[in-house]
Amino acid sequence: MAPEQRRPIRIGNCAGAACDAGYQMLRQCEGGPIDVVTGDYLAEANLAQNVDKFKANEHNGYEINALEGLKLSLEVAVRRRIRLVINGGALNPEGLARAVASMAREKDLKLKIGWVTGDDVLSSFKQSVNTGITHLDGDNEGSYLVGETVEFLKDPEGFEIVSAHAYLGARAIKAGLDRGCDIIVCGRVSDASPVIGAAWWWHGWTDSDFNQLAGSLVAGHLIECSGYGSGGNFCNFFQLPQGGLVDIGFPIAEIHADGSSVITKHDGTRGFVTADILKAQLVYEIQGNIYLHSDCKADLSRIEIEDQGFDRVRVSGTKGYPPPPTTKVAAFYRGGWQCEYTLNATGYATVEKFKLHESQIRFRLKEEGEVNNFQVLEFQHYGKPGIDPKSQLSSTTGLRVFGQAREKRTVEALGRAMLHSMLQHYAGMHGTLDWRLLEPKQYLSYCPCLMPQAQILEEFHLLEDDGGVFDVNTGTPSLTEELGNRLDYDTVNPSPLSSFSHPTRARLGDLVLARSGDKGANLNIGLFVRKVDEWEWLRSFLDHERMKQLMADEWDDSYKLERCELPGIYAVHFVIYGILKRGVSSSARLDALGKGFAEFIRDRWVELPSMFVERYSDSLPFSHSTIAS
The missing domain is CATH 3.30.300 (GMP Synthetase; Chain A, domain 3)
Known part of the structure; x- marks a missing residue:
């Protein structure tokens, strides 16, 4: 069947971090129609935290909840012909793949199992220190990099480098699925790569179908954080029915042949899938209007996210471009x-x-x-x-x-x-x-760095019935394109704030929704509203200077502030370079992941158009006061 004639692929995510328990994989397999279940068990620090114990044979190198999920799900996955693609292999994807193969043999299950390698670039990374290391943010001399980071970049040999893992794309995952693999275990692939690889395989795209790949990248981003796509970490959670956010079901992406998608979840599970919840997830931990991946770039400038029905949200309008010639390395x-x-x-x-x-x-x-x-x-x-x-x-x-x-x-x-x-x-x-x-x-x-994709050997390995291994070198993108300068601007032709209704003093969060998160040493925050008249006000109100005012004592002139707009979802997005100093694994901030920053900004008292405040006054939290003390 031609790709354009195929039905959408249904991909359910079962994990957004190592903490998501194994039963979540089984839930996705059992809950309803599903084609592929993916799991993202790795955060930036997972690999480095266990590397010493793994080298000393005191740790298996893979995530225990990933193993538990596979153990629980093997039989139902075979019965329902569901493919499983996870990055829980961590430091030892082959070890996890072989452990699963052993479990399958004990259960007399006929499964094709494989794993992906190429992300561990420690050896080549150490060799490259003599020729210089490029920081992910480009300007290594920028004042927003803390002194120790600059010192490391100038003289890496003065430090003991523990691990270096490249963020792999979806090429090896697709190669495994093309060869009929039932279970694919990855190490450090990009969070969305399992979703991209599954959609790429299902629809038969080429590696130059950038609009489609970018659309699946966005779908992957929307479901990769498990509960975040179905109500977790949502700023206006108090407006949802009480009890609905206890033990929630995780999201599912129905990805069409053109790359557009519908985000949903299994019927009968708790949680909520709404446009506002997914807009919040879209702006979580992005770099700006361009979302980078090893297989494509996704331009979010005109993306649209719209409620299509109960627990169904349509996502469209993503524009794709060739990937950059480099990929991120977490060192x-x-x-x-x-x-x-x-x-x-x-x-x-x-x-x-x-x-x-x-x-x-x-x-x-x-x-x-x-x-x-x-x-x-x-x-x-x-x-x-x-x-x-x-x-x-x-x-x-x-x-x-x-x-x-x-x-x-x-x-x-x-x-x-x-x-x-x-x-x-x-x-x-x-x-x-x-x-x-x-x-x-x-x-x-x-220290997030850049490495040329051409220097990375991305491979898929299929475990054969006789115990042998069939290896596939999946190559590199056939076409790449430099990123160029990131957009950074205040709005064009802002409307005078006096042109809106009479102002009233209230919390910014009475009108504006938001989410924030960490990007290494940086923090990102996306703020959005729900209606077009509110958007005209937000884009005019929230410029560079206003954000610095809202940050108040949190602002430091050594930081760099970058701003862009996502008009399709009525959002203004900022990246604050340097605020998390060394990054989450060693940040001194109480909120080292930057998750609470958006709630701080929403708690600031500002002058809001009274008509907009009145529009939502009946849905404010019970602990809220609309009168400034």
């Missing part, structure tokens, strides 16, 4: 040592109490000659005591003390300083009394 190196502790203060003179503690700690560190040896030493005061509190908890706030240094002795000094000041403390000091966090721990620093 981790040993950055040093860190420790932290948290103390509480109750009620009266909280600010002064925390200032006293900081002065005591800094005094002791100075006495030991270590105060200037920290890479990071922060005293983070969070929360605010309630006015006339009716309980001690509502009168209590926290102080997080976080230290990082190249040398272990420096971090050990922070622990001693805390203990030596223990009985000199401010009035009413208390905490968990769990001092294990004071013990110095080695931390890994993350």
Whole structure:
């Protein structure tokens, strides 16, 4: 059957991180019609966290929940002819593939099982340090890169590089499916690659069908985070029926031959699939209007996301282009040592109490000659005591003390300083009394880099019945295209804010929805509205300067701010370069993943058009006050 005559492929995702349990794979297999189940078990730090134990034969190298999911799902997948494509192989995709093959033999199941390799580029990455490493953000001298990152880029040999994994595309996955593979185990492929590979195989696209590939890339992005595509992490969750977000079903992408898709979920499962939920997921952890992948670039500028029916949302309008000649490499190196502790203060003179503690700690560190040896030493005061509190908890706030240094002795000094000041403390000091966090721990620093795709050997390996292995070199893209400069602009011809209805002071979140997340050392945030008249206001209101004002004390002039618009979904998108410093594995921020940043921005009080506020006034959360104090 010609690709244009085939029905849409139904791809259900069962995992967005290592925490998603194995039964989620079984749920997707059992819940209704499905062709392929995919799973994304890897975050940027997964691989590096286990590499030492894997090399010492103290860890299998693959994700345990991926193994459990396959164990639970094998029989139903065979019975219903469902293909399984997951990246849970992590450091050892062959090991997981062989473990699954052993389980299949025990159950007398006839399965073709294969795995993908090529992502582990540690050896070639180390060799390339002599010729220079290119940072993902391009400008290695940019002030938004922290000093240690710049130091690593200039002299990588001065650091112990632990792991380097390239983000592979979907070529090897497609090759395996073309050869009738039932189960494909990957290591570090791009989060959306299993979905792209399945749609590519099903519809018989070529590697130059960029619109179609880009459409499947977007579909993959919308379902790759499991529960995020069906109500998880949604800012207006309080408007959804109570109880509907408990034990939710994960999303499914029905991808058409032209690359457009419908996002849905199995009937009878909890959760919600709506246009607003998927718009929030679309703007999560993207780089701007161009979404990069090893097999294509997806231009999101004119994407449209529209409710099509109950738990059905149509996604269309994605434009595809050739992929860049490079791909992302997640490199981790040993950055040093860190420790932290948290103390509480109750009620009266909280600010002064925390200032006293900081002065005591800094005094002791100075006495030991270590105060200037920290890479990071922060005293983070969070929360605010309630006015006339009716309980001690509502009168209590926290102080997080976080230290990082190249040398272990420096971090050990922070622990001693805390203990030596223990009985000199401010009035009413208390905490968990769990001092294990004071013990110095080695931390890994993350540096996202670029590597030419031509230098990566991406291969598919099919395990044959006799135990042999059939290898397929899947090559590189036949056509590539440089990315060029990212768009960064304020809106063209903004409308005067006075042209909208009478302003009222309210929280930005009374009108604007948003989601934020981490991109290495950077943070992205997409903010969107629901109607065209609100869009005219949002694009005029939310420029570079306004975002800096909204960030207030969070803004630092060493950061770089990048802005673009996605008019098809009424969204303004920002990337804040440098705010997460070293990135999630070693960031000092309390919100190291950047997930809470959007909720902070939505909590800011601004002047909003009163007609828009009144439009949604009946659906505000019960804990909300519409009057600024």
